[in-house]
Amino acid sequence: MxxxxxxxxxxxxxxxxxxxxxxxxxxxxxxxxxxxxxxxxxxxxxxxxxxxxxxxxxNMKARGLRLSRSGLAGMVLPHYRNRFFAGLAQSFEDQARSRGLCPIVVGTQRDPEVEVSVVETLLSQRVELLFIAGVRNPTPLNALCAAAGVPSINLDLPGEAAPSVVSDNRHGARAITNLMMDKLEARGIPPSELVLLGGVANEYATDMRVAGFRDAFEARGLELAEDAVDRCGYNAGAARDALAARYQKLGRLPAGLLMNSITAFEGLVQLTSTLPTSDSKSAVVGCFDWDPFAVHLAFDVTMLRQDVQKIIAEAFTSTDNYDAPDRHLVMVPTRFGDMFDENEQTTEFDR
Amino acid sequence: MxxxxxxxxxxxxxxxxxxxxxxxxxxxxxxxxxxxxxxxxxxxxxxxxxxxxxxxxxNMKARGLRLSRSGLAGMVLPHYRNRFFAGLAQSFEDQARSRGLCPIVVGTQRDPEVEVSVVETLLSQRVELLFIAGVRNPTPLNALCAAAGVPSINLDLPGEAAPSVVSDNRHGARAITNLMMDKLEARGIPPSELVLLGGVANEYATDMRVAGFRDAFEARGLELAEDAVDRCGYNAGAARDALAARYQKLGRLPAGLLMNSITAFEGLVQLTSTLPTSDSKSAVVGCFDWDPFAVHLAFDVTMLRQDVQKIIAEAFTSTDNYDAPDRHLVMVPTRFGDMFDENEQTTEFDR
DNA sequence: CTGAAAGCGCTTACAG
DNA sequence: CTGAAAGCGCTTACAG
CATH class of the missing domain: 1.10.260.40 (lambda repressor-like DNA-binding domains)
Structure with missing residues (x-):
């Protein structure tokens, strides 16, 4: 039978x-x-x-064809290699599933050609919505989606052509800068020693972070030194080199280091691993991303953490009341890394 | 127009x-x-x-229905929160794309109910193949795929009911154990101080690692101490507690610590962050997983790294010549973390 | 070189 | 309560 x-x-x-x-x-x-x-x-x-x-x-292919609903929800992101994107992917999957959609997330390696081809593929699979995360210029992708009549939402980095949900980088930057200044003052070091490294010019996230950094200085009536900000790029090597140059010039590391991204932070770690520990142990370090191991490195590090669940939830809300002319920008507050529950950071049965 | x-x-x-x-x-x-x-x-x-x-x-739904080929390749894995799984996802996507398939990877949080429902969903989307990564008992999932006539391959953890591709944990364990013994001896510490922590009983990966650990001891004609191996589980908390107990008993950390997984390693880090640095700095530490920040922590740490590209490539090869009765097991060698190119570890434009 | 037609697996008004 | 039939968008032998 x-x-x-x-x-x-x-x-x-x-x-x-x-x-x-x-x-x-x-x-x-x-x-x-x-x-x-x-x-x-x-x-x-x-x-x-x-x-x-x-x-x-x-056979969802057949059902989907008949109902013109695929049951698929798509998301593109650069990669899974840091906790922010891994968390975004995770939250997206959870929330898509709880809405009865099958999540399908694809990494594009930040290659614009791959981005376009992936979006086209997802569109031809007839995803019902598409989240575009961490793409510096999402407008062409939004246009593709619009042409297919599929709602798209930009995450992390905003765009002109669709609703966007991003972290409130400016307030986050201001808060972490403030905290680091306090720490420096407690050690008797002038807060003006603080530098911000990483990120690129003309990018929303970097711009907002720099603005927040400035805000904190202004609030204290402090001048920002000429070379306090260095948008040396998003890769570890560039941050390492930029830091090495400062090390050369000062004969030591700057007393306060705010790294724009976990990758820039990796550059810092690469450099300090070649330095005597005493050189780095005294630095007050901060970062706009969180990593469970990075928080335990040999120096005093404060990490900001983005609220991935909230970002995804807001994005789904945006699709719920999606109407093409609406291009709003939702800001989601960040928190400090230690303000999350311990069990959000590690998982029970996990390797 | x-x-x-x-x-x-x-x-x-x-x-x-x-x-x-x-x-x-x-x-x-x-x-x-x-x-x-x-x-x-x-x-x-x-x-x-x-x-x-x-x-x-x-409309791939229509084309797929007509041709009974969806163009979709599926993979399930526990999550993206460590470099191993993130790398598996990445490699899978790359290789699926280069074969003209649209990759669709889903995280299941190691929840067996989610695993089943995700596999059913993927099957109803008519994926053409399914990789099942890190699932302790993949047999029910393999059965579901078999019933649907879809080839499935187990990754990382093997199963009886389908071809499996896993890391060669035993040889890797033997190699890292050897290396750590050398380091201990160089410090004048008896290698018998080395302990292996983490993993669970009756699980393939843990069993193989314990076997390799034993092999290294036997090769030197050494006895394995009664309590040298503690399969205290896969979560950070358990490893932390197990370590804390040893710390109590010895009045210090064991001189050599081989952690079974990055999560167990996280437990170690949690514990040492509460200890005076001098206590941990002297420990010789090893881990079966690699993490870019963990390698730079305050103690001497050696990390084993799995070859995700090879694992995925072997899995695709298995699907190419997939015939139901064949349930082979492919072993992929591991390497030490520092044996990879630098640019495999960090990426150029990356945050 | 091109067109008419069947069929992939499903759903849903519409009759009974 | 149930059946016959059309149609979702595509592909491909099969005639012309």
Missing amino acids: ARMSTGRKSTIYDIAKETGASTATVSMVLNGSWARYRIKEETANRILESARALGYNV | ARMSTGRKSTIYDIAKETGASTATVSMVLNGSWARYRIKEETANRILESARALGYNV
């Missing part, structure tokens, strides 16, 4: 034949709309039983 | 109407098979142009 061994997947026709019901009845029973059609419970059970026996599994 | 502004996606019918060609011709031109059918190049160009103007994008 059951013939799960054959390669062919069973269809509603197989079940209809087996149970003597019509394909319509089978379809209704299988998709749960049968109660509405007053189908006998006994019939329904017979069909359900047969479906189980045949190892039946709906 | 172009009417990209309307919500409705354009279809081959729209293009046929616009160009005066038949839907068959349009279809052939659009899917690239037109040369074979001797369609005039001029016709083809006209159709291509019209497709562009209409913002046409194939």
